[in-house]
Amino acid sequence: MANLVRRGGLLAVLFSALILVSGCVVLDSPEKIAQVEETNDPFEPANRYIFEVNRFLDEFMLKPAAAWYNAALPQPAQDGVQRFLANLRLPWTAINDFFQGRPDRSYQALARFVINSTAGILGVFDVATGLGFPHHDEDSGQTFAVMGAPEGPYLMLPVFGPSNPRDAFGLVVDYFADPVNIVGRNNGVEYTSTIRGASTAIDNRNRNGQVVDDLQKRSTDFYATVRSVYRQRRDAQIQNRGEDSNYPGPRLSVEPAGAWTKNPPVPPRPDINTGRVPGQ
Numbered sequence: 045m046a047n048l049v050r051r052g053g054l055l056a057v058l059f060s061a062l063i064l065v066s067g068c069v070v071l072d073s074p075e076k077i078a079q080v081e082e083t084n085d086p087f088e089p090a091n092r093y094i095f096e097v098n099r100f101l102d103e104f105m106l107k108p109a110a111a112w113y114n115a116a117l118p119q120p121a122q123d124g125v126q127r128f129l130a131n132l133r134l135p136w137t138a139i140n141d142f143f144q145g146r147p148d149r150s151y152q153a154l155a156r157f158v159i160n161s162t163a164g165i166l167g168v169f170d171v172a173t174g175l176g177f178p179h180h181d182e183d184s185g186q187t188f189a190v191m192g193a194p195e196g197p198y199l200m201l202p203v204f205g206p207s208n209p210r211d212a213f214g215l216v217v218d219y220f221a222d223p224v225n226i227v228g229r230n231n232g233v234e235y236t237s238t239i240r241g242a243s244t245a246i247d248n249r250n251r252n253g254q255v256v257d258d259l260q261k262r263s264t265d266f267y268a269t270v271r272s273v274y275r276q277r278r279d280a281q282i283q284n285r286g287e288d289s290n291y292p293g294p295r296l297s298v299e300p301a302g303a304w305t306k307n308p309p310v311p312p313r314p315d316i317n318t319g320r321v322p323g324q
Contacts, residue, residue: 131167185214206274
């Protein structure tokens, strides 16, 4: 079964690559050349197609799942789920902090993980913030950026959403190198990363659903708005500005947090780990 899933994933990657190669913007006019230079989106036709597929998946899979999740769990339980999922990211965050040359932040992430995993009962409760160890998050894409790797052209990945070659490669590294995923695979839990990612996506969709819906209604070109928001948010993450609770994982339609350029939507809920509103 595991081999079948791996082969299916490989076929999905190859299919996506085929769509992107066949969906390049044809640079047959000065206007199109200028457009690509401005947006850094040479695969825009294919990206827009994948974007619409992701919106379909969001509408008919993720959104209903988030609605059931919201109906089934009271707010305190939802907060506990978010804190638990955030806690699982901390060992990998500490490793990325180390490779980014920030041992102070690496120590902070490890201390937070130990405190919340014990006194906080596997991270369900946040004890560490009150002891001076606030939450932050890092991933491989951010580490590659700090090391000087260029982001490359904009990509819209199936299921995972807005990205670029640097961050797409970072997702692969995250999957194979995250200590929690390694422990899960070594103990026979092949789908640790998938379960974590799906749970995070449902929780984030539930918390930020109104933001996503309002942004879509206010946007004349939702695809272009998502592209802009993603880039601004990703730059803020790399620079460690306005750290928030949106952890890397499946992104079926839109990154709801970020620096809004116009028509700001209804504010999302404050993050339970930091007290900050996402994107601020």
